[in-house]
Amino acid sequence: MDIVINFSSGLCLFIGSFLCVSGGIGILRFPDFYTRMHAVGVTGTLGAAMILIGLMLHSTDLLVFAKLVMILLLTLLLSPTTSHVLAKAALHNGLMPKLSQNTLEQSSLDLKSKETASSKF
Amino acid sequence: MKRHTISLFLTLAAFWLLNSGHYSTLMLLLGAASITLVLIISHQMDVVDQESQPLYLTPNILAYYLWLVKEIIKANITVVKHIWLGNESISPTLKTIKISQKTDMGKVIYANSISLTPGTVTIDLVDDEIIVHALLYKDIESLTAGEMDRRVSVLER
Numbered sequence: 001m002d003i004v005i006n007f008s009s010g011l012c013l014f015i016g017s018f019l020c021v022s023g024g025i026g027i028l029r030f031p032d033f034y035t036r037m038h039a040v041g042v043t044g045t046l047g048a049a050m051i052l053i054g055l056m057l058h059s060t061d062l063l064v065f066a067k068l069v070m071i072l073l074l075t076l077l078l079s080p081t082t083s084h085v086l087a088k089a090a091l092h093n094g095l096m097p098k099l100s101q102n103t104l105e106q107s108s109l110d111l112k113s114k115e116t117a118s119s120k121f
Numbered sequence: 122m123k124r125h126t127i128s129l130f131l132t133l134a135a136f137w138l139l140n141s142g143h144y145s146t147l148m149l150l151l152g153a154a155s156i157t158l159v160l161i162i163s164h165q166m167d168v169v170d171q172e173s174q175p176l177y178l179t180p181n182i183l184a185y186y187l188w189l190v191k192e193i194i195k196a197n198i199t200v201v202k203h204i205w206l207g208n209e210s211i212s213p214t215l216k217t218i219k220i221s222q223k224t225d226m227g228k229v230i231y232a233n234s235i236s237l238t239p240g241t242v243t244i245d246l247v248d249d250e251i252i253v254h255a256l257l258y259k260d261i262e263s264l265t266a267g268e269m270d271r272r273v274s275v276l277e278r
Contacts, residue, residue: 019201026204034242035213038200038256041239046197066139080236080243087244087254097254100212 009057016050023047033090034097037083044079048072125174126160133159175226181276188272189234196238200256212258217250221270227277234269 019042026039052072059065137152163169171177203210222228232243232251240256241264255261264270 019197022201022204026200029204029207030211031208032213034254035211035256037242038240039204041237041242042197042200042204045193045237045239063139063142070136070139076237080233083242084232084236084244087242091244091252097213097215099215100258 005057009054012050012054012057016047016052016054019043019047019050032098033095034087037087041079041083044075044083048075122169124176125169125171126164128174128176129163129169130156130160172226178226178276185272185276189237192269193238196240196260200239203256211256214255214258214261215244215252216255216261216265217252218261218264220249220251221267221274222249222277224277227273230276231270231273234273235264 023039023041023043026042027036030036030039049072052068052075056065056068059068133156134152137156141148141152160169220228220231222231228246232246235241235243235251235253241260242254244252244254246252253261253264255264
């Protein structure tokens with residue numbers, strides 16, 4: 001039983017670390033602000049969750065387990081909020097995302113409709 | 122109102138018990154006193170209602186969470202794959218999408234679910250339209266197909 005827990009916990013920690021490293025590499029590799037934010041999303045959701053689950057498997061105390069669950073829930077609440085706030089602030093201050101060629105026309109149409117929508121305020 | 126107060130009391134009590142780990146009489150009394158104080162203050166502020174304690178979501182939310190976890194894992198694998206494949210493989214897209222939710226709660230759940238899934242971020246929410254930035258054009262297509270929209274709308278009722 002001990003070896004099963006150790007093995008699965010180690011596996012979870014390994015996957016979590018791999019996802020976090022991948023997220024970091026994504027931040028360095030991707031071309032602009034918005035795409036980099038998607039790379040951070042990997043670290044914030046499954047990367048953190050896997051590491052916390054790996055630690056949960058090791059915890060023998062209910063209190064430690066409960067605290068890890070609370071940290072996980074808090075991370076899952078914070079991650080979308082912060083990325084939304086960052087993206088909204090960037091777009092409202094006029095930072096245009098780099099878009100791929102085949103979707104560019106469609107998106108510029110959308111942006112025009114967005115400007116008319118936000119001018120209501 | 123009464124149901125919401127009981128729900129808030131139970132949440133606070135569980136939070137206190139799991140965080141403290143001290144079960145002597147004095148500590149439990151102090152905990153009960155602080156919970157009562159928080160309940161009184163939140164009643165004075167008039168925030169104990171449908172919005173802060175969304176009890177009507179409870180029956181359906183578990184199935185939605187399970188489905189959302191599955192989607193998050195799938196999206197994570199896709200994004201990590203494209204991180205390692207490099208810049209040529211991604212097709213960043215910005216698009217306005219219509220949403221069908223009526224209540225504020227439903228809209229916020231939908232927008233948050235989109236942001237929580239790696240590869241898509243909700244940038245703005247105006248009336249019944251959201252602006253979404255996606256790493257791949259494929260992600261936008263699956264959002265406009267409306268699977269997530271339909272599941273959130275089921276939650277609202």
